[in-house]
Amino acid sequence: MLKSMLGCCKVYISESRNRKALESIERAARLIPEAPIINKFEDDTYNRVGYTLVSKLSPEPSSSSSSSSCPLRNAVFSMAVFSMVRAAVESIDLEMHSGSHPRLGVVDHVCFHPLLSASLDQASTIAKSLAADVSHALQVPTFLYGAAHEEGRTLDAIRRELGYFKPNSSGNQWSGGLKSETLALKPDEGPAQVPPTKGVIVIGATQWVDNYNIPVFSTDISVVRRIAKRVSGRRGGLPSVQAMALKHGETVIEVACNLLEPNKVGGERVQLEVERLAKEEGVAVGKGYFTDLSQEKIIESYLKLDSFM
Known part of the structure; x- marks a missing residue:
């Protein structure tokens, strides 16, 4: 049953104090009601917010499927998350950001999870579609992990390579994004240089975490x-x-x-x-x-x- 095939997306944004920015992000999400925000978690000390979206998914087309069988719901889900990412990148300046939670970018991390009878392959297809859109339309270096990466690279492996776990400011705080425009790891999508106001984004697909x-x-x-x-x-x-x-x-x-x-x-x-x-x-x-x-x-x-x- 289609109704039993659901996808979940968690979007972690490096901001919780800029109300105008958050309103802009949530307004963008409301434009696509097929993928509603089910939960929002804010932490002012970390200066970070997490959104959880859910959408119905369509089956992956088989080799015998006609073009009319394209998984349109999956494309709509990707579009909903992309709208939020674009609003975040346009309304938040990473160079002005500080907090006690590490981050790699304005939109630090996006992960898709299959729910009910949906498959990890479906989640990974949406993740890769989103990565292509984000990297090219917004010019943000994009890294893939989990089932979305051809070798199954892990999220923490990317973070270690990019220095995510080392505070870059005094008092065990993080300020701005990566201190170098040159990346230690080649992005899977997008430019090799880091835009200081945007940072980079990591997008993946895994089972529930x-x-x-x-x-x-x-x-x-x-x-x-x-x-x-x-x-x-x-x-x-x-x-x-x-x-x-x-x-x-x-x-x-x-x-x-x-x-x-x-x-x-x-x-x-x-x-x-x-x-x-x-x-x-x-x-x-x-x-x-x-x-x-x-x-x-x-x-x-x-x-x-x-x-x-």
């Missing part, structure tokens, strides 16, 4: 970095968990986690592990939080909204 942040009540970033490294699967911690320490106000540093396989290692398990490690370090931990609705809640919210459309 949860983001879970846990506040640690400490002012010592080195302590929380140790905890984050020990939690991260890359350092022998919890499998499929990526973690980093981010300053979040004057007295809190968060262990910010990507849960790549949340059905296997979810927020509750990560919470317990951070609490255990924090106790060893002699620091207190608060209750963590997800930065988006659950996959099930997003589907439920969309289907409820769709019944009125």
